[in-house]
Amino acid sequence: MDNVQSLKYLVPELALIGGILLIIAWDLVAKGKAKLTGIVGLAAVSLAISGGVGLAALLSKSEPVALFYGLLAADRFSNLFRVVFAFVTGVVVLFSIPSDETAKESAELDAEDAPKDSALTKFRRDPGEFFALLLVLTLGMNLMASSRNLLMIYLSLEIVSVISFVMAGLKFQDKKSSEAALKYVVYGGVASGIMLYGMSWIFGITQSLYLGECAERIVALTTAQGKVPAVVFVGTVCMLAGFGYKISAAPFHMWTPDVYEGAPTPVTAFLSVGPKAAGFAVMIRFFWDALGAADMPIVKGTPVETPWPIIAGCLAMATMTVGNLSALGQDNVKRMLAYSSIAHAGYMLLGFSVFSEAGVASIVFYVVTYCFMNLGAFLIVAGVAEQNGGDETINSFKGLGRRAPVVAAVMTVFLISLTGLPPMAGFVGKFYLFSALVNAGGTWNWAVAVVGVVNSVISLFYYSRVMRAMYLEKSEKTEPTQVRKLFNAASILLAVPTLVLGVYWGPVYDFVLRSLSMAR
Amino acid sequence: MSTVPVEYFLIVAAVLFVVGAVGFLLRRNLLVLLMSIELMLNSVNLTLVAYNRLHAANHAGQNLAFFVIAVAAAEAAVGLAIVLAFFRVRKTIHSDEANLLKN
Numbered sequence: 001m002d003n004v005q006s007l008k009y010l011v012p013e014l015a016l017i018g019g020i021l022l023i024i025a026w027d028l029v030a031k032g033k034a035k036l037t038g039i040v041g042l043a044a045v046s047l048a049i050s051g052g053v054g055l056a057a058l059l060s061k062s063e064p065v066a067l068f069y070g071l072l073a074a075d076r077f078s079n080l081f082r083v084v085f086a087f088v089t090g091v092v093v094l095f096s097i098p099s100d101e102t103a104k105e106s107a108e109l110d111a112e113d114a115p116k117d118s119a120l121t122k123f124r125r126d127p128g129e130f131f132a133l134l135l136v137l138t139l140g141m142n143l144m145a146s147s148r149n150l151l152m153i154y155l156s157l158e159i160v161s162v163i164s165f166v167m168a169g170l171k172f173q174d175k176k177s178s179e180a181a182l183k184y185v186v187y188g189g190v191a192s193g194i195m196l197y198g199m200s201w202i203f204g205i206t207q208s209l210y211l212g213e214c215a216e217r218i219v220a221l222t223t224a225q226g227k228v229p230a231v232v233f234v235g236t237v238c239m240l241a242g243f244g245y246k247i248s249a250a251p252f253h254m255w256t257p258d259v260y261e262g263a264p265t266p267v268t269a270f271l272s273v274g275p276k277a278a279g280f281a282v283m284i285r286f287f288w289d290a291l292g293a294a295d296m297p298i299v300k301g302t303p304v305e306t307p308w309p310i311i312a313g314c315l316a317m318a319t320m321t322v323g324n325l326s327a328l329g330q331d332n333v334k335r336m337l338a339y340s341s342i343a344h345a346g347y348m349l350l351g352f353s354v355f356s357e358a359g360v361a362s363i364v365f366y367v368v369t370y371c372f373m374n375l376g377a378f379l380i381v382a383g384v385a386e387q388n389g390g391d392e393t394i395n396s397f398k399g400l401g402r403r404a405p406v407v408a409a410v411m412t413v414f415l416i417s418l419t420g421l422p423p424m425a426g427f428v429g430k431f432y433l434f435s436a437l438v439n440a441g442g443t444w445n446w447a448v449a450v451v452g453v454v455n456s457v458i459s460l461f462y463y464s465r466v467m468r469a470m471y472l473e474k475s476e477k478t479e480p481t482q483v484r485k486l487f488n489a490a491s492i493l494l495a496v497p498t499l500v501l502g503v504y505w506g507p508v509y510d511f512v513l514r515s516l517s518m519a520r
Numbered sequence: 521m522s523t524v525p526v527e528y529f530l531i532v533a534a535v536l537f538v539v540g541a542v543g544f545l546l547r548r549n550l551l552v553l554l555m556s557i558e559l560m561l562n563s564v565n566l567t568l569v570a571y572n573r574l575h576a577a578n579h580a581g582q583n584l585a586f587f588v589i590a591v592a593a594a595e596a597a598v599g600l601a602i603v604l605a606f607f608r609v610r611k612t613i614h615s616d617e618a619n620l621l622k623n
Binding site for chain 2: 151197209
């Protein structure tokens with residue numbers, strides 16, 4: 001499809017671009033209170049259009065189309081992720097509206113005699129740049145989920161990376177925040193360099209950047225040689241460095257805890273779900289489309305043995321184990337959740353070990369449930385820390401069961417779901433992942449599944465530490481406490497699907513299964 | 521007129537890539553780290569352009585190389601800005617001293 005015709009399938013992205021430009025313009029023109037209201041309104045409208053158009057396309061029976069001569073794909077898979085990204089960003093927008101105190105504080109900082117190194121600076125002075133950057137990130141993630149060309153994959157990945165670097169350093173004069181941004185940018189540069197090197201070799205052997213054409217060539221070479229060519233293997237492993245960095249899989253996870261701890265909490269919450277989900281989307285498409293991992297060519301009656309299940313299984317086991325074991329000793333709840341998000345990337349990688357339809361569906365379903373529960377948990381950490389003068393350690397959760405029953409109950413829902421116990425969404429997600437492994441059978445899949453189950457048990461220890469602090473330990477303070485109403489509303493908005501998906505998941509799972517049709 | 525075989529370019533590119541990677545692992549100066557990353561990206565460009573010669577009808581490799589140059593510039597701009605911000609609050613550009621966030 002040519003460029004002009006393609007535009008009408010690109011309404012979600014165009015809405016986001018419009019929103020970004022309007023926010024920047026509004027930020028320059030407006031004054032006083034109208035400024036923030038306008039910015040948040042514009043962000044909400046463009047996200048609603050983006051998600052709404054995606055949802056409408058998902059509900060109608062639209063055929064997959066190739067946009068811009070095959071650079072992008074508009075199919076159910078990309079639409080599903082558009083909806084997820086619009087929802088995630090919407091929650092983060094709600095969640096990063098500065099409180100009145102912060103707004104007053106930043107007004108004071110604008111004054112000339114303000115102390116220059118106030119650690120309390122939530123964001124830099126203008127909310128405009130924060131919300132505009134947030135929408136640019138969403139745009140990049142949308143493009144990631146629909147890229148069907150190595151060049152587009154690289155560009156969209158870099159949009160997300162470069163903007164994430166800036167967002168991690170938004171607390172401009174904060175020592176931790178600038179260190180987080182630094183670590184992010186240094187590791188990110190290397191990861192994208194390695195990924196590009198892999199791409200250049202894949203381009204060399206397949207002579208094309210289009211995933212579909214790559215697949216044809218790889219299949220032809222694999223059939224001729226009776227195995228996956230060594231160059232494709234090396235190229236893919238190098239590209240996994242880039243993808244693994246985005247989803248924070250071991251051994252490319254080193255940046256995760258530091259960046260998550262140092263970055264402002266709304267940014268952390270966003271980084272832990274948005275780019276990670278986008279990373280999985282682009283990785284699924286790459287495996288499915290370019291490597292044809294789901295259906296391997298058959299030589300002399302038997303399908304060709306591919307190294308992908310072994311690589312994915314090893315990555316998954318390493319990621320889960322590293323994440324869970326490191327999370328055990330953490331006192332800072334934000335840092336603990338950072339390690340837990342590494343572990344969850346490991347669970348999702350399990351699905352790559354069996355790259356069947358069921359495997360992919362279980363990954364996508366897990367990504368969706370993970371968005372709800374992880375975002376919710378970070379939201380509550382931010383809310384509680386805000387009430388305790390920025391204290392993110394487990395101490396600020398002590399006695400929360402009595403002081404703020406609703407917050408504690410909602411947090412418990414998220415924690416149980418993250419552990420993967422029934423009746424929460426996390427249980428259903430893990431159930432599908434493990435059952436995909438077990439149904440596929442084979443010693444390797446069983447071994448990987450067992451490691452996954454053992455890891456879930458380990459994770460119970462550190463999640464339950466927070467629950468114990470909330471309900472069983474006494475704090476020095478006993479007076480009731482309250483997080484901001486906005487936080488309460490947003491966290492309940494996330495807790496409801498976490499609970500509902502845990503008992504009534506059938507329709508959603510079927511919906512995900514039907515959304516897997518990709519342009520090929 | 522004889523031309524240089526493609527393999528030569530690929531080997532030079534691989535050597536450049538390894539030099540960049542080793543520099544990244546061994547050096548501790550943040551500016552040198554950023555330079556190592558640039559070296560890795562340049563080796564990618566060399567590989568792409570060399571491979572493009574094998575199938576000259578389609579210029580995909582050269583296109584990608586141009587995009588890599590442009591994006592690398594953007595990334596370097598953000599990277600240097602972040603190093604500068606780090607230097608302002610910490611008065612060092614030694615990566616070992618970026619150790620506030622640790623277990």
